[in-house]
Amino acid sequence: MRLARRILPFAACVVIVVAGLAVPQIRQKIPQKPQKPGEEKPAVEGVYAPQEVASAEKLTDAAGFPVRDIASLKEKATDRSYVTYGDGLAEITYRWDSQSICFRQSQGQEDNSGDYTDYPAVTELTVGTVTAELRGEAAERYTLAVWTDGQYAYSLRLSDGQSTEVWQRPLAGVRTEG
Secondary structure: OHHHHHHHHHHHHHHHHHHHHHHHHHHHHOOOOOOOOOOOOOOOOOOOOOEEEOOHHHHHHHHOOOOOOOHHHHHHOOEEEEEEOOOOEEEEEEEEOOEEEEEEEEEOOOOOOOOOOOOOEEEEEEEOOEEEEEEEEEOOEEEEEEEEOOOEEEEEEEEEEEOHHHHHHHHHOOOOOO
């Protein structure tokens, strides 16, 4: 028993030292994002802290690509927030009364909504230059729209499901060209 009391703290220290030595070896095996020549490494890799800015113009600067307000939502909203996540994703949230609408834009063509629900109701809606896939819990109760223009991916998420008729106004206000 006396021997176990002496060995146990020593064994715990050995485990801590070995673990501390192993962490740098494990970190070296984690693939790192390739750097461009002359580019500095970020202070923290792989962590995307949201950065809130004051307007769509400032969001454009922070995201590194053009992001525009949806005019019909901007004028109706009593509160707006503009956020970039540092990984090529820009987000504008419009709020009024109990409603909120989240508009996302990112580089590429992948679904950027962050909503991976398997919705039972799916339809396609074309408004102007936008052809979006609407997803919802039931026909004419769509909460999510996703689309791409080939260069950027877009999504709109409503707090409450709406009909295709209601979806036409926000989709008509999305400007995807220069």
